[in-house]
Amino acid sequence: MNRELHYDAVVIGAGVAGLVAATRLAQGGARVCVLARGVGSTHLAPGTVDVLGYAPDAVREPGPALEQLAASQPGHPYALVGAGVVADALDWFVATVQAGPLPGYGYVGGGLELGGRYPSALGALRPSALVPVTMAAGEAQQLGRLCIVGTPALRDFHPSLCAANLAAAGIDARAVPVELELDRADANTLGVARRFDDPGWRARFCARLAPLLGGEDHVGLPAMLGLRDPFGALADVEQRLGRRVFEIPTLPPSVPGMRLYEILSSALRAAGGRLVLGAEVVSGRWSGGRVEAVVTRAAGHDRVYAAPWFVLASGGFASGAIELDSHWTARERILGLPLRGVPPAGEPRFVPEYASEQPLARAGVAVGGDLRAEGADNVLVCGAALPGAAPWREHSGEGIALASAFRVAQVVGELAGSPAEATA
Amino acid sequence: MTDLLELAEHESPRGSLDHCVKCTICETACPVSNVTPLFPGPKYAGPQAERYRVGGEPSVDASVDYCSGCGICTQVCPQGVKIAELNARARDALKRDRGVPVRDRIITRPTALGRLGTPAAGLANFALGLRPARIAAEKLLGVHRDAPMPRFAGRRFSRWARGRTSPATGRRAVYFHGCGTEYYEPETGEQVVAVLEHNGFEVVVPSQDCCGLPLQSSGLFDDARRTVLRLARALDGALGGDPDTVIVGNATSCTLMLKREAREILGLEDDPVLKRVSERVYDICELLLELHDRGELRTDFQPVHETVAYHAPCQQQGHFIGKPALELLALVPGLEVRELTARCCGIAGTYGLKAEKYEIAMAVGRELFGQIEGSGAGSVACDSETCRWQITHGTGRPSAHPIEYLHRAYGL
Numbered sequence: 134m135n136r137e138l139h140y141d142a143v144v145i146g147a148g149v150a151g152l153v154a155a156t157r158l159a160q161g162g163a164r165v166c167v168l169a170r171g172v173g174s175t176h177l178a179p180g181t182v183d184v185l186g187y188a189p190d191a192v193r194e195p196g197p198a199l200e201q202l203a204a205s206q207p208g209h210p211y212a213l214v215g216a217g218v219v220a221d222a223l224d225w226f227v228a229t230v231q232a233g234p235l236p237g238y239g240y241v242g243g244g245l246e247l248g249g250r251y252p253s254a255l256g257a258l259r260p261s262a263l264v265p266v267t268m269a270a271g272e273a274q275q276l277g278r279l280c281i282v283g284t285p286a287l288r289d290f291h292p293s294l295c296a297a298n299l300a301a302a303g304i305d306a307r308a309v310p311v312e313l314e315l316d317r318a319d320a321n322t323l324g325v326a327r328r329f330d331d332p333g334w335r336a337r338f339c340a341r342l343a344p345l346l347g348g349e350d351h352v353g354l355p356a357m358l359g360l361r362d363p364f365g366a367l368a369d370v371e372q373r374l375g376r377r378v379f380e381i382p383t384l385p386p387s388v389p390g391m392r393l394y395e396i397l398s399s400a401l402r403a404a405g406g407r408l409v410l411g412a413e414v415v416s417g418r419w420s421g422g423r424v425e426a427v428v429t430r431a432a433g434h435d436r437v438y439a440a441p442w443f444v445l446a447s448g449g450f451a452s453g454a455i456e457l458d459s460h461w462t463a464r465e466r467i468l469g470l471p472l473r474g475v476p477p478a479g480e481p482r483f484v485p486e487y488a489s490e491q492p493l494a495r496a497g498v499a500v501g502g503d504l505r506a507e508g509a510d511n512v513l514v515c516g517a518a519l520p521g522a523a524p525w526r527e528h529s530g531e532g533i534a535l536a537s538a539f540r541v542a543q544v545v546g547e548l549a550g551s552p553a554e555a556t557a
Numbered sequence: 558m559t560d561l562l563e564l565a566e567h568e569s570p571r572g573s574l575d576h577c578v579k580c581t582i583c584e585t586a587c588p589v590s591n592v593t594p595l596f597p598g599p600k601y602a603g604p605q606a607e608r609y610r611v612g613g614e615p616s617v618d619a620s621v622d623y624c625s626g627c628g629i630c631t632q633v634c635p636q637g638v639k640i641a642e643l644n645a646r647a648r649d650a651l652k653r654d655r656g657v658p659v660r661d662r663i664i665t666r667p668t669a670l671g672r673l674g675t676p677a678a679g680l681a682n683f684a685l686g687l688r689p690a691r692i693a694a695e696k697l698l699g700v701h702r703d704a705p706m707p708r709f710a711g712r713r714f715s716r717w718a719r720g721r722t723s724p725a726t727g728r729r730a731v732y733f734h735g736c737g738t739e740y741y742e743p744e745t746g747e748q749v750v751a752v753l754e755h756n757g758f759e760v761v762v763p764s765q766d767c768c769g770l771p772l773q774s775s776g777l778f779d780d781a782r783r784t785v786l787r788l789a790r791a792l793d794g795a796l797g798g799d800p801d802t803v804i805v806g807n808a809t810s811c812t813l814m815l816k817r818e819a820r821e822i823l824g825l826e827d828d829p830v831l832k833r834v835s836e837r838v839y840d841i842c843e844l845l846l847e848l849h850d851r852g853e854l855r856t857d858f859q860p861v862h863e864t865v866a867y868h869a870p871c872q873q874q875g876h877f878i879g880k881p882a883l884e885l886l887a888l889v890p891g892l893e894v895r896e897l898t899a900r901c902c903g904i905a906g907t908y909g910l911k912a913e914k915y916e917i918a919m920a921v922g923r924e925l926f927g928q929i930e931g932s933g934a935g936s937v938a939c940d941s942e943t944c945r946w947q948i949t950h951g952t953g954r955p956s957a958h959p960i961e962y963l964h965r966a967y968g969l
């Protein structure tokens with residue numbers, strides 16, 4: 134016995150990129166196993182699908198802007214993936230959510246045609262191509278008079294700050310704090326969301342809020358409309374308050390992001406894919422320019438997963454998959470794959486202004502046009518591990534994760550004939 | 558040298574806390590803090606509070622006693638912080654400070670309880686089924702009157718094992734059956750042996766005792782260390798120096814104790830015998846799946862026309878091997894398997910037995926119980942015995958180890 138298992142494809146990472154790549158591969162008939170040290174940034178990010186918000190100016194029509202970006206930045210993930218694939222990936226995503234475990238819950242918005250803008254917790258208007266249906270009524274153009282509701286018990290959401298910034302942007306917004314007894318040392322939106330799952334609690338919440346509302350036609354709440362049936366909760370709350378209601382993304386934990394994880398992991402299960410959580414991949418077993426197997430830290434003894442294809446969806450600097458050490462050397466930690474976009478020695482890696490374009494921000498695992506890693510013929514790369522993008526400035530992180538993962542599964546299919554045959 | 562020390566510190570549970578970025582992912586998954594404010598959550602009680610826990614100083618927080626030790630926080634943490642392990646150590650410190658209830662000294666010793674209960678099984682089972690006796694036990698000992706209690710089988714697995722010899726095949730497995738099999742469910746052990754022998758293993762059953770996990774999870778570290786080291790020596794002796802012999806167990810929390818928890822939580826990284834044993838331990842489903850992957854598992858299964866719901870216990874997930882039982886059950890023709898996604902049944906070994914924690918454990922289990930009831934399954938497969946008892950208690954449905962279904966399908 135050598136603690137080794139064989140699959141048609143092994144995916145490293147359980148963020149949006151890993152889950153989508155694995156689901157697509159499994160839907161194509163492959164036996165897929167996802168190995169992840171932990172869950173990915175779904176639980177932290179807003180749960181919206183941001184395709185391209187700034188390029189570098191605010192983008193109104195993501196479709197044409199994508200084409201221009203691809204033409205001017207050939208190393209950008211969108212250039213490698215192609216605008217057509219982005220559109221297909223979005224369509225697949227919308228259909229997958231619709232068929233998912235949350236009744237009535239879906240993603241809506243202008244997609245690639247017309248990007249919407251939705252209030253953030255700070256009261257800025259964030260561009261997104263698709264948002265959960267629970268956020269839809271927050272689209273800036275359709276907002277009339279707006280009331281931002283919060284509770285002092287949630288220390289990371291300040292309705293007056295949000296409303297003041299929206300008002301500064303010309304939106305008629307006012308803040309309404311509601312007292313909620315949350316009896317917790319560390320109250321957050323997740324705790325409230327679990328209560329929103331209970332219709333009785335929802336009714337009491339609405340009864341407390343209703344008298345505080347005035348002539349507003351829209352109510353914005355921190356994203357906490359429940360985990361089990363957010364669509365039903367939205368309809369219920371809208372009906373009780375007699376107004377359009379929408380969710381505003383919050384600091385972590387992200388309730389909409391948790392729903393997204395639930396939806397994507399259930400799609401993976403339905404397609405027959407396997408997920409091993411807590412399995413940190415520490416190295417690869419190489420044979421020439423190919424990776425034969427990867428090694429995970431399991432309890433007691435390392436475990437080995439062999440496959441003809443590997444997908445590296447382990448994220449970038451934020452997830453710790455790429456690291457800059459104290460000697461200023463950047464490296465990909467699992468397979469030691471070559472990076473691209475690291476500023477040469479002596480050049481600045483960072484600039485003082487946090488929100489500016491950071492020289493290191495575009496670093497990632499070097500890939501060819503088909504998203505195969507340089508120096509590893511059977512390793513494909515997707516998501517935040519890819520080089521060439523500045524997702525924090527472009528507002529493109531989720532779009533890149535989704536589209537590149539979708540593309541990776543296509544490439545494996547093309548290279549292997551059909552992924553299921555790849556083991557032969 | 559400093560580099561090495563630094564590295565060792567970073568690999569230890571305490572060292573891992575500096576990797577915490579306060580992302581709250583552990584809080585989203587913690588089954589306990591999601592149902593009770595008594596436990597403020599793994600991040601709050603773990604990496605955050607840990608900074609205030611200074612060696613030798615009094616323990617800063619009592620709430621860590623409400624952590625059930627399920628370990629889900631460690632599994633979901635994307636930064637590799639050993640949250641559950643930090644909290645287990647903090648619980649030990651708390652118990653040192655404030656003392657250990659008599660109850661915890663009793664229910665954490667399954668070997669002693671089993672030895673007492675087995676010869677008088679009829680009487681013991683009768684007493685455990687009596688309401689007044691359970692009420693008295695709650696009042697005197699703090700064991701909740703409604704908590705699920707297994708029934709003594711009245712016979713010991715090891716007696717059965719000693720009365721037979723496994724045919725020599727050249728491929729040896731040392732069977733670590735654990736206390737649940739020994740005193741309560743000897744038939745599960747017989748099934749494990751039959752399935753292993755059917756697949757060409759010679760099964761060796763050395764004399765063995767508890768792994769010390771219940772002691773460890775109640776914060777009785779010194780006793781836990783003695784217990785697990787004694788077990789490690791017993792199993793190591795049975796390996797007989799043969800590098801190809803594996804140790805296999807069906808109690809996933811006890812095998813996890815041997816594989817990882819004793820080393821990480823009890824700080825026994827340096828014990829060479831425990832290390833050798835921990836590297837050799839397999840969960841039974843893990844072993845069979847690997848056999849299947851090699852094309853060496855017999856698949857002469859008869860159809861089983863049933864629907865079964867499968868729950869992977871938290872401690873099984875702590876092996877970081879996914880859910881091999883699912884893949885094995887899928888090999889049985891006719892068997893419809895429904896994967897349950899709720900993470901925890903609530904019992905967490907002895908946690909849900911304790912009077913002050915029973916309600917919390919039941920609240921944790923509610924989501925799982927609901928999924929089972931909605932699954933259309935007649936029975937539940939689950940790898941851990943305490944979880945099976947809790948599941949049956951919470952749903953009224955029979956539950957069995959996955960091996961039971963394979964055993965049946967083999968027609969053994």
Ligand SMILES: Cc1cc2nc3c(=O)[nH]c(=O)nc-3n(C[C@H](O)[C@H](O)[C@H](O)COP(=O)(O)OP(=O)(O)OC[C@H]3O[C@@H](n4cnc5c(N)ncnc54)[C@H](O)[C@@H]3O)c2cc1C
Pocket residue numbers: 145146147148149150151168169170171172173174175177178179182183184412413414415446447448449451452453454467515516517518524528529530531532534634635
């Ligand atoms: C706080 C936060 C806010 C964000 N906000 C936005 C936003 O507003 N808009 C937007 O478009 N994007 C946003 N993003 C970015 C976006 O979420 C990511 O770019 C995108 O989801 C990338 O996903 P991914 O799957 O590539 O990587 P991740 O989600 O980072 O997933 C990486 C996965 O790899 C695993 N992993 C890493 N190393 C190993 C290893 N050695 N072995 C095994 N597994 C490993 C991790 O555990 C994880 O499962 C945000 C991200 C964060 C963290």
